[in-house]
Amino acid sequence: MTSEPRVLRPAEWDPWFSCLERAFGGVESAPESRELWQELTEHERCIGLWEGETCVGTAGAYSFRLTVPGGAAVPTAGVTMVSVAGTHRRRGLLRSMMRRQLDDVRSWGEPLAVLTASEPAIYGRFGYGAATRALNLEIDTARVSLEVPPGTDGVRVRYTDPVAALPACEEVYGRLAAERPGTPVRQPKWERAAVVDTAQDRAGASPLQCVLAERDGEVTGYATFRVRPDWDRAGPKGTVALRDLGALDPASYAALWRFLFGIDLTSALETGSRPVDEPLMHLVSDVRRCGARVQDSLYVRLVEVGAALEARTYRTPVDVVLEVEDAFCPWNAGRWHLVADAKGSATCRRAPDRAPDLELSVRELGAAYLGGVPFASLAAAGRVREVRPGALAEVSSAFSWHVEPWLPHGF
Secondary structure, three states, X not given: OOOOOEXXXXXXXXXXXXXXXXXXXOOOOOHHHHHHHHHXXXXXXXXXXXXXXXXXXXEEEEEEEEEOOOOOEEEEEEEEEEEEOHHHOOOOHHHHHHHHHHHHHHHOOOOEEEEEOOOOXXXXXXXXXXXXXXXXXXXXXXXOOEOOOOOHHHOEEEEEOOOOOHHHHHHHHHHHHOOOOOOEOOOOOHHHHHHOOOHHHHOOOOOOEEEEEEEOOEEEEEEEEEEEOOEEOOEEOEEEEEEEEEEOOHHHHHHHHHHHHOOOOXXXXXXOOEOOOOHHHHOEOOHHHHOOEEEEOEEEEEOOHHHHHHHOOOOOOEEEEEEEEOOOOHHHOEEEEEEEOOOOOEEEEEOOOOOOOEEEEHHHHHHXXXXXXXXXXXXXXXXXXXXXXXXXXXHHHHHOOOOOOOOOOOO
């Protein structure tokens, strides 16, 4: 008989994490990674399902602060490590954990929950909407050149040890995080995840490398990467695998990319998650040879509709009544009156006696929350219904933002 979800005890972490690993293919994490994830685990925010002494389900929630439009860092549950044993599927176990977890998140006073989905079809039924996208690139650097902006030659790029460079890189990351919705503000110890470097992570590539961009003695950017050597009868054809890149100004940004394009014995550059409005696409000579691919990334769930909508800034004034459907978290269901100006002031209160202007589910509200998914697009798909003529255009404009939301790293 499977137990009800209960809080993870520290002594249970090993079998709990092993259940997770088995559900994701059974490959054991490298000891260094396992040690880090155990240290980052917040046991009181994790739950497990047990059958006797055997763990058959896992779910966790990191205590994050997520940047939202306007720059506020909103308390957020970073949902992670969700799994159900293959022997216990189709029994409602995932639903029971999601039910317990969202009740817990609400009790913690966190208006948002976010996650990255192993499979995109799983979490929509629990109210999570795909709110950010990731751009992945496979660039033929032998045939693609860069047109860099003035000042690039004045930026110094130098190698450094990735661990020793962490304070400087974190300073740059922190300044960029405040400007980009969807970016987690780095919590203590999380900086270590940026430099984990195991044989599993390398997959035949070099150890993690790091360069800093500097101008007038100040660090203005960084890049971490690996090089995967390869040769054929014609000569070298290695690949640069970018892990992270951040820069505070256009010249430093271009200098880092120019360095990566020019690494000896390589002819390709692969990136992980990059923002879909990546400035690099305006510097390259041939976008068709950059192998651009876009996919879903961060999923957002409004746990408390009123608090979440009051936490962000709106690009244009808005005065609208939203009728929200939320069967899984019924405390959100009903009509909400959102009033906001373009200076950062917003109120969102229940309005059961007012006529709705738009009708939508909490999943669509989560998708649009960070400004990357237009309400007009959701309406064209039949996911949002305009009741008052003109309301759709008003809300689409207000929820939009001047940069695309982006999740720079997993969790």
